[in-house]
Amino acid sequence: MSAVPCLVDRWSEENNDIILTWKQNERGLEPNQNVRKRCWLESLKLLQKIQGIPAATERLTLEMTVSYNTFLFSLSFSNASEIEESLTSSLLRALEAAGSQVSSSDPVQLWEAVLQTFGTSVYVPYVHKLLLIQWILWLMQWQLERVLTLLTQTNHKKEHSAPVNLQTETRNLGLSMEEDSLLMVAMTAKDLKDLLHICTVIIQGVEQMKMEKYSEALEAFQEAKGLSSPRSLLALIHTLTGQSFAKLGKPHCALHFYRKAMEVDCTCHSALYQSALVFRQLGNPKAEMEALHLLYSAVQLQSDKSSSSALLVSPAILLGVEQMTFISSVPSPTLILHSLAHTCVFNGSISDGVEYYLDLLASLQSDGKDLVLTGDGTSFPRIPVVYLEAGFALLKAKRYSDALVVCEEVITSTLDFIPERLLLDADEKQNVADSDVVLENVDFVLWAGSAHLLQAQAHWKLKDTKEAITNFTRAINHLVKVFIKQKDWKQKHLGHTEAMLERIVTLEAAKGQALAGRGLCFLERGQLKEALRDLHLSLQMTPGCKNIKMWLTEVLWRLDRREEASAHWKEAYSTSDAPKSVNLPLYLQQWPDDAGFDFSDLKMKMEEYVKAKTT
Numbered sequence: 001m002s003a004v005p006c007l008v009d010r011w012s013e014e015n016n017d018i019i020l021t022w023k024q025n026e027r028g029l030e031p032n033q034n035v036r037k038r039c040w041l042e043s044l045k046l047l048q049k050i051q052g053i054p055a056a057t058e059r060l061t062l063e064m065t066v067s068y069n070t071f072l073f074s075l076s077f078s079n080a081s082e083i084e085e086s087l088t089s090s091l092l093r094a095l096e097a098a099g100s101q102v103s104s105s106d107p108v109q110l111w112e113a114v115l116q117t118f119g120t121s122v123y124v125p126y127v128h129k130l131l132l133i134q135w136i137l138w139l140m141q142w143q144l145e146r147v148l149t150l151l152t153q154t155n156h157k158k159e160h161s162a163p164v165n166l167q168t169e170t171r172n173l174g175l176s177m178e179e180d181s182l183l184m185v186a187m188t189a190k191d192l193k194d195l196l197h198i199c200t201v202i203i204q205g206v207e208q209m210k211m212e213k214y215s216e217a218l219e220a221f222q223e224a225k226g227l228s229s230p231r232s233l234l235a236l237i238h239t240l241t242g243q244s245f246a247k248l249g250k251p252h253c254a255l256h257f258y259r260k261a262m263e264v265d266c267t268c269h270s271a272l273y274q275s276a277l278v279f280r281q282l283g284n285p286k287a288e289m290e291a292l293h294l295l296y297s298a299v300q301l302q303s304d305k306s307s308s309s310a311l312l313v314s315p316a317i318l319l320g321v322e323q324m325t326f327i328s329s330v331p332s333p334t335l336i337l338h339s340l341a342h343t344c345v346f347n348g349s350i351s352d353g354v355e356y357y358l359d360l361l362a363s364l365q366s367d368g369k370d371l372v373l374t375g376d377g378t379s380f381p382r383i384p385v386v387y388l389e390a391g392f393a394l395l396k397a398k399r400y401s402d403a404l405v406v407c408e409e410v411i412t413s414t415l416d417f418i419p420e421r422l423l424l425d426a427d428e429k430q431n432v433a434d435s436d437v438v439l440e441n442v443d444f445v446l447w448a449g450s451a452h453l454l455q456a457q458a459h460w461k462l463k464d465t466k467e468a469i470t471n472f473t474r475a476i477n478h479l480v481k482v483f484i485k486q487k488d489w490k491q492k493h494l495g496h497t498e499a500m501l502e503r504i505v506t507l508e509a510a511k512g513q514a515l516a517g518r519g520l521c522f523l524e525r526g527q528l529k530e531a532l533r534d535l536h537l538s539l540q541m542t543p544g545c546k547n548i549k550m551w552l553t554e555v556l557w558r559l560d561r562r563e564e565a566s567a568h569w570k571e572a573y574s575t576s577d578a579p580k581s582v583n584l585p586l587y588l589q590q591w592p593d594d595a596g597f598d599f600s601d602l603k604m605k606m607e608e609y610v611k612a613k614t615t
Contacts, residue, residue: 084134
């Protein structure tokens with residue numbers, strides 16, 4: 001009969017040795033993940049030995065403690081369903097030891113039986129530790145209704161009493177937090193309960209955000225801020241608070257809380273990213289670029305470090321990385337770098353933008369990604385678009401030779417994919433698959449045409465009008481491969497998608513720019529009839545462009561068609577500069593408004609002509 005106390009003592013000592021090993025590792029500067037796994041395997045082996053003999057009350061406190069520790073270690077190595085199955089087995093053994101039975105293994109009914117059986121016994125602290133494990137499992141799966149039922153049962157409230165609320169139940173939860181000095185645990189019940197409390201409130205707030213109830217979400221986050229929490233979790237609460245304010249149309253309040261998040265935890269990258277988005281919304285490109293630059297540097301720095309955590313139960317496990325992704329995710333370093341490069345160039349910080357684009361191209365090449373075929377379904381643009389943007393940035397930076405090389409990459413890579421002719425019928429209904437194929441073919445045409453267009457602009461800047469005309473012509477020849485049957489295509493959705501409509505608008509703009517550029521080259525070379533033809537066609541595709549009207553005026557004046565020249569001149573000056581289309585991609589933002597043509601001589605001639613006519 002003395003064997004049982006001997007086993008209890010031996011197994012208790014074994015449990016304590018495992019936990020001591022973990023505690024020493026937990027206190028280390030660089031926690032070893034292998035130690036965590038070894039503790040889990042040893043704890044699991046110990047639990048199997050204990051559960052290898054019939055359940056009995058004299059071993060019940062030991063068995064529940066070892067179960068608790070094993071389940072905590074299991075969170076890093078097992079899925080929730082496996083742990084829940086083991087937890088159910090442990091609860092059934094506890095009821096068996098107490099001489100109680102339950103007819104169902106349903107977790108809700110099982111916990112009702114366990115709480116009734118052990119509710120006033122000495123086993124309550126041990127039962128409550130296992131209850132925390134159940135709370136973890138349901139919280140990880142965002143099963144808040146089940147958590148509410150569990151906590152309501154624990155608070156001894158009748159099922160049909162006054163309406164219950166999870167925040168209230170969590171706040172008023174009375175659990176026994178006593179610890180057994182003879183049996184060590186991997187994490188105290190109080191610490192775990194506090195962490196579960198704050199994570200439950202956070203998840204409630206996020207659920208409110210998902211339902212677009214941002215004021216209710218703010219109430220939850222306000223409560224969460226008043227609870228004890230690690231710095232990383234407090235930073236997340238501030239970030240979520242900021243996002244709620246941003247959704248409520250209060251960007252400055254949002255920025256205030258993003259700043260607080262970064263003050264609490266400088267590694268809170270989501271707050272930095274959300275700040276950049278707010279700065280973009282407020283039209284503050286300088287602040288946006290600074291935020292993106294800091295974010296890119298921080299994300300790179302983090303990727304060079306180990307991401308292992310010393311925490312046995314981390315907030316990330318409880319909140320669920322996948323569940324939180326839509327709220328607090330941060331783009332990949334590549335996507336951040338592209339946003340930074342694009343923002344810099346778009347807002348005139350050309351030299352910085354060029355360097356970022358060159359870094360981005362180097363990164364893409366080192367990853368060995370196919371220039372044309374790579375498409376991962378994320379918000380990162382197709383790689384030819386990145387190359388075209390880089391070519392555009394180099395052009396703006398007056399690095400014309402480099403721009404020619406980058407654009408040549410797009411031309412050679414798309415060569416085998418460009419259709420001979422692509423006929424689009426706005427009246428023809430297409431299924432999704434066919435529409436995607438057509439869209440892809442339009443992209444190939446657009447990329448190749450735009451690459452030649454940028455090369456032509458580079459040659460123009462290098463004063464090589466002959467080569468510029470050649471490349472403008474190549475651009476036009478590519479772009480006219482897409483033919484639209486209906487003249488009123490702008491009123492119809494080609495392929496029944498907004499994406500197709502945007503592509504066609506972009507194609508027409510590129511075609512108009514190529515014709516204008518070639519017309520300007522012909523004007524420079526004195527080929528006036530050819531210049532007149534191209535500029536007229538360009539103006540039809542990009543109506544309202546002041547520079548094209550000015551060039552037309554110059555051509556008509558040189559052709560001695562003074563009245564027509566005067567009419568175009570008046571029309572050009574009667575309207576302000578045509579606004580750029582916000583839908584045009586970055587690489588089509590420059591030409592023809594940055595062609596560098598001096599209109600001062602033309603202006604003087606036209607003013608003299610108009611004055612002579614009126615006198």
